[in-house]
Amino acid sequence: MLIMGCSKRLYMEKSGFKIHQSCCIVLLLALKRCDKMDMCFSFFQRMVGVNVKFTVHSVAIVIDGLCKRGEVERAKDLMEEMVTKGIEPDVVTYNTLINGYSNNGIVDEALKVKTIVERKGFEPNVVTYNTIACGLCKLKLYVEVKTWLFAMIEKGFTPNVVTFSTSINIYSKIGNLAKAKRLFEEIEKRRVSPNNVTYKALIDGYFMKGNLEEA
Known part of the structure; x- marks a missing residue:
């Protein structure tokens, strides 16, 4: 069905029909x-080639898909190409790229993207x-994680379930279960719903620690 859909779009293009962005x-x-x-990616490039006017949200779809496949550099190249065509990324799109780098262990590049976000006048969230x-x-x-999370709180951001889960994971890994448990109790006080990552x-x-009873 998807291949048929692509074929129909290309047929419309060749036949001179106007292809709607939606x-x-x-x-x-x-x-x-x-x-x-x-x-x-190929379909997107083809549509750009026939002057279909995409928004930043359309570009973000492709960037997100590439990042989830680990093709972060390809996603970055696409973002830069779109900038030359007058489509400026928003914070959501930049966060998608930051997530792609972070998930692939390339945090240095993620930090560079954050710097670009700030330079362009956006506020990291x-x-x-x-x-x-x-x-x-x-x-x-x-x-470094603890330092980073403290910096986030100092910026005035409210910790959410991801923040707490990451912090609990850190203290569990370094064996400070007392601190991890206090953070878990803090979640309940703040009425933040823990998820599977938090419990795990x-x-x-x-x-x-070999404490199977508590586990």
């Missing part, structure tokens, strides 16, 4: 959800800070 967005989303990113903190955590840079972080800590 139709392209639906197809891009469908291709991304089916993990057909090569086809998604709680998602930006949480994403980079998670990337540092994956690299086992626990001291605390349970893993108890298992590492």
Whole structure:
């Protein structure tokens, strides 16, 4: 069905019909959800070539799909190409790229993107800070993670479930279960709903300490 959809779009293009942006967005989303990113990227480039006017949200669909496949440099190249065409990324799009770098352990590049965000006059948000903190955590840079999360709070951002889960994970990994448990209790006081990641972080800590009863 997706291939037929792409074929119809290309037929319309060759026949001189005007291709509406909304139709392209639906197809891009469908291709991304089916993990057909090569086809998604190719279709997007083809539509750009016939002057279909995309918004930043349309570009973000392709960038997000590429990042989730680990093709972060390709996503970055696409973002830079779109800037030359007058489509300026927003904070959500930049966060998508930051997330791509962080998930792939390339935190230095994620920090560079954050610097670009600030230079362009955007304010990094709680998602930006949480994403980079998670990337540092994956690299086992626990001291840096704590510093980063403290900086986030000093900026006035309210910790959410991702912030707490990351913090609990850190203290569990370094064996400070008392602190991890206090943070878990803090979640309940703030009426933040813990998720599977939160519970897993605390349970893993108890298992590492051999405290099966608490786990």
